[in-house]
Amino acid sequence: MKIAISTDGHDLNSRVEHRFGTSRYLIIIDTETMAFEVVPNPGTVGQGGGMQAVAVAIDRKVDAVLTGYCSPTAEHYLSANNIEVWIGVEGTVGEAVERYKDGDHDYPKPGVRDDRISRDKLIHALKSSGEQFFKIMPIIVGVILLIGLFQVFVTKEFVSSVFTGNRAWDTFFGACFGSLIAGNPINSYIIGGELLEFGVGLFGVTAFILAWVNVGLIQLPAESAALGWRFALVRNGLSFVLSMLIAALTVGILFFFRG
Numbered sequence: 001m002k003i004a005i006s007t008d009g010h011d012l013n014s015r016v017e018h019r020f021g022t023s024r025y026l027i028i029i030d031t032e033t034m035a036f037e038v039v040p041n042p043g044t045v046g047q048g049g050g051m052q053a054v055a056v057a058i059d060r061k062v063d064a065v066l067t068g069y070c071s072p073t074a075e076h077y078l079s080a081n082n083i084e085v086w087i088g089v090e091g092t093v094g095e096a097v098e099r100y101k102d103g104d105h106d107y108p109k110p111g112v113r114d115d116r117i118s119r120d121k122l123i124h125a126l127k128s129s130g131e132q133f134f135k136i137m138p139i140i141v142g143v144i145l146l147i148g149l150f151q152v153f154v155t156k157e158f159v160s161s162v163f164t165g166n167r168a169w170d171t172f173f174g175a176c177f178g179s180l181i182a183g184n185p186i187n188s189y190i191i192g193g194e195l196l197e198f199g200v201g202l203f204g205v206t207a208f209i210l211a212w213v214n215v216g217l218i219q220l221p222a223e224s225a226a227l228g229w230r231f232a233l234v235r236n237g238l239s240f241v242l243s244m245l246i247a248a249l250t251v252g253i254l255f256f257f258r259g
Helices: 048-059 073-081 095-104 119-153 154-161 168-180 185-195 202-214 216-226 229-258
Strands: 003-008 025-030 035-042 064-066 084-086
Touching: 003 048, 003 095, 025 048, 025 095, 048 073, 048 216, 064 095, 073 084, 168 202, 168 216, 168 229, 185 202, 202 229, 216 229
Parallel strands: 003 064, 064 084
Antiparallel strands: 003 025, 025 035
16 A cells, blocks of 8 residues: 655655645655655645645555645545545654554544644644745745846847737737746736836736736646646636636726726
8 A cells, every 4th residue: 555645854754744735745655565755746836736746646646645734625636536635644754654554543534624733733833834934035036036037138129029008919918928937926926017117008917917826837737647637728728718807807997996
């Protein structure tokens, strides 16, 4: 039997991470031989962390996932692939495996969520929050560098040649631009601000931000592995169309209330 455990380290003495989707690693263990594989979580930083961790578990054909917490959405797709989800797991990876094998644990049963917060869970959550803060520091530095790169390599003339002032075309090109470029959602506001400075209208900038956050073409393989190609393509297609419609609606409402 193969199980996946969210963890902060590379061996059985590592601690079980509280959150499945943002854990640094997943350790895939064969409970009979205790042979294990350490897999870095591809979604630690960036969008869709939970779904990418789900994709790893499905790809490795595990029978169960042990973690401190798993979002209802991730749990739904894991269960849909016949993977049991055990939450409330604490201690080291080795201890969690032994308790799971012996049945000597009080983890909530799959499908039953326990919202009680223990002192250990609170301390672990605070520790994880601190670690997450340090993880996003490269993103903050990246934002600063992104502003400089954008100003150097993207000229006002180039932007003007793409965004002509036609609201319909600007909305479409903004959605295309946001769909093709992937990154942290924070960066979308930075680039959006620069586009406004270059004279791009609110329709194009709003569509760009919405598509950046909701359409992930570069993450399509990971999403399709977790949810299936049909679902991934339909979701991204609808998100692309809706990003344009919602952009037009949002800016239209803004203009209406401005009078």
